[in-house]
Amino acid sequence: MQYYYNHLNIKSVIITGKDSIDYLQRISTNNCSRLREVKFLTTCFLNDKGKLVDICDLFYVNSKIYLISCSTKFDETIKLLQKYIITDDVEISKNNDSFDFVEFINCDENIISEFSSPYGMDVKSGRWKVLFINSVSNINSILSEIKTEEFTYLNITSGLIAVNENIYLQYNPLELNLWEYISFTKGCYLGQEIIARLDSYQKVSKTLVLLSSNKEEFNTVGRQLQIENGEFAGKVISEFRKDSTIYYLAVVTSKMEECLKFKLETTEYELVKEKTFRHIAR
Numbered sequence: 468m469q470y471y472y473n474h475l476n477i478k479s480v481i482i483t484g485k486d487s488i489d490y491l492q493r494i495s496t497n498n499c500s501r502l503r504e505v506k507f508l509t510t511c512f513l514n515d516k517g518k519l520v521d522i523c524d525l526f527y528v529n530s531k532i533y534l535i536s537c538s539t540k541f542d543e544t545i546k547l548l549q550k551y552i553i554t555d556d557v558e559i560s561k562n563n564d565s566f567d568f569v570e571f572i573n574c575d576e577n578i579i580s581e582f583s584s585p586y587g588m589d590v591k592s593g594r595w596k597v598l599f600i601n602s603v604s605n606i607n608s609i610l611s612e613i614k615t616e617e618f619t620y621l622n623i624t625s626g627l628i629a630v631n632e633n634i635y636l637q638y639n640p641l642e643l644n645l646w647e648y649i650s651f652t653k654g655c656y657l658g659q660e661i662i663a664r665l666d667s668y669q670k671v672s673k674t675l676v677l678l679s680s681n682k683e684e685f686n687t688v689g690r691q692l693q694i695e696n697g698e699f700a701g702k703v704i705s706e707f708r709k710d711s712t713i714y715y716l717a718v719v720t721s722k723m724e725e726c727l728k729f730k731l732e733t734t735e736y737e738l739v740k741e742k743t744f745r746h747i748a749r
Contacts, residue, residue: 470572470613478541479562482532486555498650502527507587517661518636538630571595591647626744633689642673646746678715678738691732
């Protein structure tokens, strides 16, 4: 089946100025120098210690860059963006355009291109992302809309994260399996030295996993995981209930990657591992 999802709780700004692409190239992980050509890409913003600040989608439209985020910490993203404008001809302004940000799931490009709106494929999820600016699309006449609950379930079970309070500045992007949004050939960017060292020496010490349980235990985000002997294993970063099963994304230490069962810190409550999301070595 082919579906679309219209994001409602998103934040965005518009970046303009003759140095805007060079500026994004300097402070984010992906190869933004290609943006004029490809029109869309996803990139990560890190702090100087290589910890994740945000994951943002960029659309290049008529010399303007629309920066879109699903983060609950977007105000901190803006602070970081403003901090590193030094002598650059760059302006970050509120997005006052009327727009819809839509993801297309299991769709081919022929359908997407019919809308005549800026679009691109997310290389991690394989979904097409489209920005409808100052226009109302007729998507409903072509595809079915997927609801937020089902979209969240698809994301969690696919290992796709959104930055929240339990992720912001807690992990580097390699620990969250965000390799597809990082260029290892473009040169320096904020946090690059740390990321390059972790990659080169294979020192990524944590892994993203999917856990599940059929027991009644919710509001576990941010809580610690242990193994049977009480040794620390990692933390839960998101959760979602579907029918009688609760699914959890967790970041665990690499030595715990092969463990099949975990428990929460305060109880004997059991979580069973379903998947490990690990990047295939380059």
